[in-house]
Amino acid sequence: MYRLIKTEGSARRGEFVTPHGTVQTPAFMNVATCGAIKGAVSALDLKNLKCQVQLCNTYHLHLRPGDETVRKLGGLHKFTRWDGPILTDSGGFQVFSLAKLRNITEKGVTFASHIDGHKIFMGPEESMQIQSNLASTIAMAFDECVENPAEYEYARSSCERTIRWLYRSKAEMNRLNSLPDTINKQQMLFGINQGSTYDDLRIDCMKRIRELDLDGYAIGGLAVGESAEIMYHVIETVEPEMPKDKPRYLMGVGTPANILESVRRGVDLFDCVLPTRNARHGHAFTWEGCRNMFNAKYELDDQPLDTACNCPTCRNFSRAYIHHLFKSGEMLAMRLCVMHNIYFFNSLFEKIRESLDQDRFSEFYEHNITKISQRI
């Protein structure tokens, strides 16, 4: 259940109530694809990093360790020791990112496993079954994420199929939630808006999927090749058609600037690999901008990554030390930087919520939008 607390322009401050806890929105969902935040960060660490929601992946966990295995072990919450809400992505993005290894039909998609090449079939029913076994709080509908730019006709027919898949996802989820052996019988389902960069497709898709009265609605197929301006335009186009009483989730986005722009346009939930992947690659997000900790200028810099940050990394370690750890290939470099970036992203959302609570989001936006996106 979603409760809208207040708005400022299109920006929304709300609460998303789930069986595993209430999410204060806008919120960031921390990506733990294989059941762990990459960079040696566990669910226990997440408790100290202002994390509210963990995101795991259907496709990856189906391959390893296998969703049946996770089910036998009591579901993802027990398995990963994260007791807050968990959202599982449906595997739809892998249809896109493993494009060379696939074959799409009306029934579903045949993948070649990225691990050993063996054939895997996944359609809406299979995706729901896997997510039910994983027992996440929120399941995502099985969709196709189309790369931009896309031909209109392909975007249209793909979007139509994604909508048909959504009906099947919904029916299968209802069935699974009613089975006696299902771990989480209250598993929620989010639908996904597609339609590439075409306004009419996006609007038509949104109007049709909102009929299903799902637990939340995602905007998918963005940040996959189009410019940021086009992405913002698509959000502005779709947002008026999205239910006011359901959480809106912008999938896979994004940079701190993308997030500020999207919150301003009415988005409640986000997820992105940027804070963790870039951290592993030596980049630290700060309120001053993004730092590349490999850069020689940090060799003798005794300050914390972000002088305004209160994360476990910044409370204890210097830029010089982290620079040294990266140059030395120590995995502690990644762990410290990943923890910082996760804390930073979750803090960014905390500050966004505070500013909304105090009716000064636009001021917060103006103050940060330029600085936060620069490289320093």
Added chain:
RNA sequence: GGAGGAGUUCCAGAGCGGUCAAAUGGGGCAGACUGUAAAUCUGUUGCUUUACGGCUUCGAUGGUCCGAAUCCAUCCUCCUCCA
């Protein structure tokens, strides 16, 4: 004392008469990354020029040759083996 071997660009190490400013690693310096096939990938790494190009490099010094990192002589330094 005798017999061999080796000295190459930041390091290791190829090259053994022209197509060599010199392969390939590493290191250095930067860049990318947006529902994670990613602790990954890319660029760059003698000086100079916007570029074409020019200039100086392969232990040192001389020499042979149209032309030398590559051939010859001497010297210096290291390594191995035999006394």
